[in-house]
Amino acid sequence: xxxxxxxxxxxxxxxxxxxxxxxxxxxxxxxxxxxxxxxxxxxxxxxxxxxxxxxxxxxxxxxxxxxxxxxxxxxxxxxxxxxxxxxxxxxxxxxxxxxxxxxxxxxxxxxxxxxxxxxxxxxxxxxxxxxxxxxxxxxxxxxxxxxxxxxxxxxxxxxxxxxxxxxxxxxxxxxxxxxxxxxxxxxxxxxxxxxxxxxxxxxxxxxxxxxxxxxxxxxxxxxxxxxxxxxxxxxxxxxxxxxxxxxxxxx
Amino acid sequence: xxxxxxxxxxxxxxxxxxxxxxxxxxxxxxxxxxxxxxxxxxxxxxxxxxxxxxxxxxxxxxxxxxxxxxxxxxxxxxxxxxxxxxxxxxxxxxxxxxxxxxxxxxxxxxxxxxxxxxxxxxxxxxxxxxxxxxxxxxxxxxxxxxxxxxxxxxxxxxxxxxxxxxxxxxxxxxxxxxxxxxxxxxxxxxxxxxxxxxxxxxxxxxxxxxxxxxx
Numbered sequence: 001x002x003x004x005x006x007x008x009x010x011x012x013x014x015x016x017x018x019x020x021x022x023x024x025x026x027x028x029x030x031x032x033x034x035x036x037x038x039x040x041x042x043x044x045x046x047x048x049x050x051x052x053x054x055x056x057x058x059x060x061x062x063x064x065x066x067x068x069x070x071x072x073x074x075x076x077x078x079x080x081x082x083x084x085x086x087x088x089x090x091x092x093x094x095x096x097x098x099x100x101x102x103x104x105x106x107x108x109x110x111x112x113x114x115x116x117x118x119x120x121x122x123x124x125x126x127x128x129x130x131x132x133x134x135x136x137x138x139x140x141x142x143x144x145x146x147x148x149x150x151x152x153x154x155x156x157x158x159x160x161x162x163x164x165x166x167x168x169x170x171x172x173x174x175x176x177x178x179x180x181x182x183x184x185x186x187x188x189x190x191x192x193x194x195x196x197x198x199x200x201x202x203x204x205x206x207x208x209x210x211x212x213x214x215x216x217x218x219x220x221x222x223x224x225x226x227x228x229x230x231x232x233x234x235x236x237x238x239x240x241x242x243x244x245x246x247x248x249x250x251x
Numbered sequence: 252x253x254x255x256x257x258x259x260x261x262x263x264x265x266x267x268x269x270x271x272x273x274x275x276x277x278x279x280x281x282x283x284x285x286x287x288x289x290x291x292x293x294x295x296x297x298x299x300x301x302x303x304x305x306x307x308x309x310x311x312x313x314x315x316x317x318x319x320x321x322x323x324x325x326x327x328x329x330x331x332x333x334x335x336x337x338x339x340x341x342x343x344x345x346x347x348x349x350x351x352x353x354x355x356x357x358x359x360x361x362x363x364x365x366x367x368x369x370x371x372x373x374x375x376x377x378x379x380x381x382x383x384x385x386x387x388x389x390x391x392x393x394x395x396x397x398x399x400x401x402x403x404x405x406x407x408x409x410x411x412x413x414x415x416x417x418x419x420x421x422x423x424x425x426x427x428x429x430x431x432x433x434x435x436x437x438x439x440x441x442x443x444x445x446x447x448x449x450x451x452x453x454x455x456x457x458x459x460x461x462x463x464x465x466x
Contacts, residue, residue: 003317011319018326022333029340036344044347064414070347166358170288170409170439207422222440 043070045100046077052148052161053124053131055080058178065178081133083123089116091243096120104137105144119240124150131158132248134241138233141225142166145175145233151189153250157198160184162230172226183209183217189234191215195242197235200227255384262384266392272365273396274452275462279365283397284444286356290413293401295349296356297394301387303334303360304369308386310334311374318375327370328361335360365393400447408438 004010047067050056055076057066068076077100084099089111099120111117122133131150138145143165150158162175174180187198187209201216202224209217219227238245255263272278286292310330311318318326339357342350350357360366369389374382405411410418410428419426421434437443456462 005317005319006321011321014317014319015322015325018329022329026333026336029337033340033344037340040343040347044351168288169286169292169356170405221436 040070042101043073046073048161048163049100049122049124049133049135049148050076050080052133052159053080053126053150054159055124055126065176065181080124080126081122082125085121085123085244087119087121087241087244093244104135104146108137121241121244129158132245134237136233136237138229138236140164140167140175140229141172141223142168145226145229147230147233149184149189149234149237151245153248155188155190155195155245155249157184157187157189164226167226168223171220172223174220174223175226175230180217180220186212187215187217188213189215189238195235195238195245197231197238200231202227259381259384262381263388263391266385266388267395268392268455269459269462271392271396271455272368272389273393273448274455276368278368279363279393280448282359282363283393283400283448284441286359287397287400287444287447288404288408288439288441290398290401290405291352292356293394293397295353296359297390297397299338299353299357299360300363300365300393301390302338303331304366304386304390305383306386307331307334307366308369308374308382309379311370312377312379312382315375323375324367327367331366331370332361365389396448396451399451400444403447404438404443407435408443410434 051067055068057068083095084097086094086096086099102118102120107117107119120135124131124133129152131152133148133150136147136149145162145164147160147162149160152158160181162181164173164175167173184198189195189197196215199216200219202219207218266272273280273283286296307330311327335357342353369386373385406417410416410421418432419428421428
């Protein structure tokens, strides 16, 4: 017997079964894949932190961003990152070896609501130099942007890593290209005694970024809002860590 | 017996040229504007659409006799959204780097009108095998245009192809840039895609006057 697919009762039944079926498939898939996805995200975070402090597989080819291999990242992370700190809302500093697992987005949301929060910070060592790696989180044009900035105790940037969720390919998405990120190395985040951050400036007539003491890097063509987002993210993140940075800054 | 009859082969081959989804059916224009600033993005998006449209057409075709007509668009949306989420999650679990490269593109497939267009125009009226071929053919036809547009936009806009410098270094002024050549900044913004697609339509219609609509 042919079913009358135009009947209201059939339509409701069909919609109900479809929702149940699709919901079950997706829930089953999500719970099955969650451990793998979480592991991948953890490795990625470790790779990003190491990248910011200059531990990566970048060759001479200026176009490519290469992380250290996923298989090695856990070992290298413990080799290079000597201390993981957590700073709470009262400015107390604690050591915590799982600080890199802290989700900065959630902590910033808690801070906004006036609830207790924890800010992670990583201290790395390479060639007898100390690197203070600060995580960052901000807004691009379409969605979230985030990253890490590695400083030394003179508040000079040693390296950065930026990433984004949905910036426009070829335009804002280029914040994670090496030619943009490399420009930040050597810039000072201080303007005198003020934490000035680094502006992403249009038409600063310094495309090679030879001038390192102007708190400015060259902007990306066609990505003004994403570039401004990066500058705002750096400034706001540094402000959160200002008190701690003051204790290590060589004046 | 040949694997594909002449009609079946037509389902795959027609969308590549004379019934191209972008240039003739005018479907999927928005994503052609949005993501073709780089060749790599165009290729990745094309592959993802081949999968989603191929499988989606089969699913819709299998369900075509039981879908209530009143909610058929919603059902189609659910099918494509489910497929897109499955692709996204599996990539995140087993090919994390690739899923990072895909980024926003996987999500963009949900809003790609080629998918809904082909569900409506073909899969709801034809069997699974024919629908599969139609899905693959149309996705490939879409991919061909995306790749052509991506090629010209990346080459002329950034002087690179798949990220590799082709014309030299624009900052150090080497290669072609030493002769005074400059990258065309217009090519990396979306309106440039409209012009490239327009040129492709122009070339296609002047080579094949049958495609030109009569006034």
